[in-house]
Amino acid sequence: MKKILLFFVGSAVAISAIGQKHSGKYADSNLYRWVIDVNLKGGALMKDITRSDAITLLNPVNMDLGTMKFSKGMSYGFDAQLGFFFGKKRHFGIGSGIAYFMQQGDMSLDKYHAEYQSIDFQGHVFRQLVTATTPITEKLKITNVNIPLLLKYKKRFNKTWGFTADAGVLFNVQNKNSYTTDASFDYEAIYTKSTTGGSTTYSYDNSVGATDVRNEKWLRSNQTASFFAAKRTAGYNVGLGVAPGSNKGDYSYTTGSIGFLVQPSVNLFLSNNVALNFGLYYMYQPVKNTNEVTNGITNQVGDYSSILKTVGTSNNQSFGGNVGVRFFLGKLKDSDHDGTPDIRDKCPTIPGPGELYGCPDFDHDGIPDYQDSCARNAGPDRYHGCPDGDGDGIPDREDACPAVPGAITLHGCPDKDGDGVADKDDLCPDVKGSVAFRGCPDTDGDNVPDNLDKCPTVAGPESNEGCPVEVPAPPPPSHIDMTTPILFEVNKNEISSESYPILDEAVKELSEDKSVTVVIDGYTDNSGSETYNKSLSLRRANEVKKYLTKKGVSVKRLTVKGNGVKDPIADNATPEGRAQNRRAIMHVKGK
The missing domain is CATH 2.40.128 (Lipocalin)
Incomplete structure (x- = not known):
């Protein structure tokens, strides 16, 4: 047990x-x-x-x-x-x-x-x-x-x-x-008897082996069942x-x-x-x-x-x-006494309605506070309980212009001229322009927006307020001059058209002497963040590399580096200086 x-x-x-x-x-x-x-x-x-x-x-x-x-x-x-x-x-x-x-x-x-x-x-x-x-x-x-x-x-x-x-x-x-x-x-039955003066007395013999056993015992020993039956009928x-x-x-x-x-x-x-x-x-x-x-x-x-x-x-x-x-x-435990038992109550210590599994809804928008991203301001479920006051599909907490409908891509702000620059950031909100120029156009493509360009229909450098400057054509290079920069547009990695002759001459000389290699260093002006400039300078160096390889120069001979705003060759405080600093330079290495 x-x-x-x-x-x-x-x-x-x-x-x-x-x-x-x-x-x-x-x-x-x-x-x-x-x-x-x-x-x-x-x-x-x-x-x-x-x-x-x-x-x-x-x-x-x-x-x-x-x-x-x-x-x-x-x-x-x-x-x-x-x-x-x-x-x-x-x-x-x-x-x-x-x-x-x-x-x-x-x-x-x-x-x-x-x-x-x-x-x-x-x-x-x-x-x-x-x-x-x-x-x-x-x-x-x-x-x-x-x-x-x-x-x-x-x-x-x-x-x-x-x-x-x-x-x-x-x-x-x-x-x-x-x-x-x-x-x-x-x-x-065993009987013991004794006879005295002709009278027979029956008595009980308490010995283990009984004496003077009557015929009943003998007959029983001989299994005479009929005798017992007769005796039994007689009352024995x-x-x-x-x-x-x-x-x-x-x-x-x-x-x-x-x-x-x-x-x-x-x-x-x-x-x-x-x-x-x-x-x-x-x-x-x-x-x-x-x-x-x-x-x-x-x-x-x-x-x-x-x-x-x-x-x-x-x-x-x-x-x-x-x-x-x-x-x-019986009754299930209800710690907050809101009528929703704890076993079904998702907020067992805070009272709330049963339809919200016992959780409170402060702004009564049908979304319990613990799931409501704007628990104090009513809003639809699709915005996790946050309002969208201007109805532009962007909840107010994410809307940069919550009172005026706008595009999702512009964080809920309007763009009247459709140039991808929100009106609040657009210097030319009524004229379609470029993101690079904060929404203003550059009609002559000289990287000087029209609102700053004194000659908006004729290309000119920023240093001359967008007006052309007569510059004598440089003599054609006879070899790769490592000091000759490859120039780029503002905030772009597109090679300036005036730099292609330098690249073509480089292709020619690299084809003639295949023992040399070239390190291409990319640079930017100081108009962007450090991280962005590092990335842009590397893209500019890669653009030069891409052009050279397209012309037949082995990629194994070319190495690129992005230096960002490092080592300016001109003053970044002036438009002219920044134009010169938007560059890539090729350095030739011998055998």
Whole structure:
């Protein structure tokens, strides 16, 4: 029994420990306090039987009462309980109800023989012998009804699984045994007589080996059954192989005994109100027979007193499987008293409406505050609760012009001239221009926007306010001059048309002397950020490299570097100086 109890306790502790790290919103503290448990049970039944050997027959001798045992025991039934769980966590509770079991098995006595003093129908004293011809067997059907008082434990791990364990006492209110016996007995009579003065006296001989045995004993030894039948008809208590007149009967043991029950189970939750139980049970129940019979199993031919009546105590054990259903009743925990129970409340400590799963909505836009990016200003769900005052499809918190509709690409700001520059940043909002010139056009393409160009229709350098300057044409280069810059447009990596002759000469000389390599350094003016200028200068160097390779120069001979605003060759404070600094320079390396 100790091993069984240790197994049950160990299983309960292990399963409960596994679930300690799990719970969340399905913690038992969030569930109902009241439960109704209905369980079906089935398993083995064992009985440890004791009986009294204090036979009250008169002058017994040569007694052999045999050995009693119980076998083929089975137990099946159900219990129904009402339980209540208390405390903050609602792990522990108490429960009571009814436990009903139908049990069965074989009670047997391997042998039985009794000899004792008796008086026949004529008043003669004689020795009565009763012997079971075969082992006595009674097939039992037992009705066992108890009232349990249990300490209950539960632990829900997650939405689907949980664990319960019940342990407590059983108060027995009925232990009724219905039996069907298979037995037969030999009833014999031994007479001792003495004759005095012609008068015969019969007396009881208490010796183990009786003397002066009458003809009945001799005839019995010679198995003359007809003689016994005649004697029996005449009134003598004799007979061979006599079966009980009735082989069925009932016998109830004393009620009020106290046992105990242990049953751990795994729970499969179908919902928050219903769970299935799958587990084991162990039941121990001592039974005492206060009406124990000590004067034999049968005295008269054909009568029978069940061997159950000779039992003094029976310590019963049953263990097996348990399958059932648990119903949760009552009121779910609602910490913030908003009408939404914690198990469904996504904000269990802050009151909120049920349609938002118990979460508050300060701006009443139908989006709970914890999901609302603008919890104090109402807005549609598509903008995560943020408003769009100008209706341009950009929520106000992301709209650079929240009061005026605008394009998404311009962060919600308008662009009247459609040049890609928002009106608020456009220096020429009514004329389509270039992003590079903050929305102003450059009609003559001289990188001087028209609003600053004194000669808007004729190209000229920025240093001359956009007007042309007569510059003598440079003599054609005869070789690659490393100091000759390759020039670029503002904020672009497009090579200036005036630099292509330099590149073509470089191609020519590199084709003639294939032993040399070239390092191409790209530069910018100071009009952008450092990161941007580094990137732009590298793109300019790559543009030179691209042109040379397109003309047949091996890419392996070319190396590019982006230097950004580093090493200016002119003053970045003037337009002319910045124009010179927007450059790439080729450095020739020898063999």
